[in-house]
Amino acid sequence: MQTNTILLGDCLDILKDIEDDSIDLVLTDPPYNIGKDMTWDHWKTQDEYLEWCRLWLAECVRVLKPNGVMYVFHGEMGQFSRIMTMAQEMGMTLRSFCIWDKGDTFFKKSWINGEATGLRSWFTVTEYCAHFVKFLDPTKTDTSMINDNPESYAELKAWYQSELDRLHLTKRDVRQRYCSVTGRGDGMLRHYFSNSQFEIPTREVWESVYLPMGFGKTFAELKHDFDQKRQEYEQLREVHNADMYHCNIWRRKSMPSQRKSHCCQKPEDIIFRLINVSSRPGDTVLDPFIGSGTTAAAAIEAGRKYIGIEKDPVSHQLAIERIRALQREPSLFRQ
Numbered sequence: 615m616q617t618n619t620i621l622l623g624d625c626l627d628i629l630k631d632i633e634d635d636s637i638d639l640v641l642t643d644p645p646y647n648i649g650k651d652m653t654w655d656h657w658k659t660q661d662e663y664l665e666w667c668r669l670w671l672a673e674c675v676r677v678l679k680p681n682g683v684m685y686v687f688h689g690e691m692g693q694f695s696r697i698m699t700m701a702q703e704m705g706m707t708l709r710s711f712c713i714w715d716k717g718d719t720f721f722k723k724s725w726i727n728g729e730a731t732g733l734r735s736w737f738t739v740t741e742y743c744a745h746f747v748k749f750l751d752p753t754k755t756d757t758s759m760i761n762d763n764p765e766s767y768a769e770l771k772a773w774y775q776s777e778l779d780r781l782h783l784t785k786r787d788v789r790q791r792y793c794s795v796t797g798r799g800d801g802m803l804r805h806y807f808s809n810s811q812f813e814i815p816t817r818e819v820w821e822s823v824y825l826p827m828g829f830g831k832t833f834a835e836l837k838h839d840f841d842q843k844r845q846e847y848e849q850l851r852e853v854h855n856a857d858m859y860h861c862n863i864w865r866r867k868s869m870p871s872q873r874k875s876h877c878c879q880k881p882e883d884i885i886f887r888l889i890n891v892s893s894r895p896g897d898t899v900l901d902p903f904i905g906s907g908t909t910a911a912a913a914i915e916a917g918r919k920y921i922g923i924e925k926d927p928v929s930h931q932l933a934i935e936r937i938r939a940l941q942r943e944p945s946l947f948r949q
């Protein structure tokens with residue numbers, strides 16, 4: 615499907631036109647079924663809503679590339695917990711569960727003073743965002759599954775053993791020298807070139823312990839061979855460019871209503887961050903409920919391609935105009 619486009623229509627129809635395994639990142643903020651807008655955010659029963667969620671979720675999973683990431687926002691935990699279960703039943707791995715803490719923006723004095731006795735639940739000042747991955751091979755998802763796998767880094771391990779043989783050294787000889795030169799116990803040494811949390815020595819250790827014993831690679835050569843392999847293993851996993859303060863609670867006030875063009879508009883900086891963390895430049899981001907176009911604006915800013923879908927003609931027009939304005943004047947981003 616053509617990218618850098620915001621399509622007007624029902625996502626259940628339009629998603630069918632997107633090829634299998636073709637999207638790098640799905641990022642979406644669907645109706646929460648909380649009556650925000652009675653035309654698109656209200657179902658007669660919760661079951662009907664969840665059945666509808668099952669349909670678009672299945673399409674999102676289908677079009678996502680293997681190892682692709684999907685973020686789904688929600689604000690109502692009862693329904694969201696069932697949506698998250700559905701996604702997992704469709705083969706998605708729930709990697710993280712993030713909380714957008716909007717602070718006390720919504721507190722009324724009566725709540726602060728404890729006078730709101732009518733409340734029957736804790737007042738919600740959060741939204742949630744589930745972070746899923748469509749793993750190519752679920753057994754190779756974690757660093758440990760790579761670093762504890764005897765087949766990983768096999769060439770480097772074999773080279774190390776051949777060097778021990780060539781130099782007539784035992785592992786005990788290496789341990790003795792390591793402990794005497796570094797003054798440390800053998801805790802880290804046990805991971806070097808091993809099948810248990812595979813690691814290579816640091817430059818300092820390599821140059822003070824191994825090189826003087828005659829090992830035949832400089833640290834730069836060793837690191838080069840290691841990085842090449844590690845890069846190959848990275849391709850087996852999802853993109854995740856960890857940034858600063860990389861925790862699952864996002865403290866950010868919600869946007870003031872006078873700055874929003876859509877009742878549920880998400881702050882661009884949150885969406886921009888997710889795109890940067892979970893995709894590469896040039897990747898394609900899909901949002902099947904794009905509303906006022908936030909995902910498209912953030913994708914442009916991040917140098918990604920986008921496909922947006924919006925059913926409501928008014929919101930669709932807002933999104934189109936927003937993107938046109940952004941293209942004319944890029945400084946409009948995040949205002």
Ligand SMILES: C[S@@+](CC[C@H](N)C(=O)[O-])C[C@H]1O[C@@H](n2cnc3c(N)ncnc32)[C@H](O)[C@@H]1O
Pocket residue numbers: 623624625626643644645646654876878879880881902903904905906907908909923924925926929
């Ligand atoms: C929560 S809002 C998304 C707001 C968006 N994140 C933003 O920042 O503007 C959900 C949007 O989904 C749209 N929508 C609802 N049902 C839809 C459907 N079946 N297909 C496409 N869009 C739909 C609604 O019109 C609404 O604009």
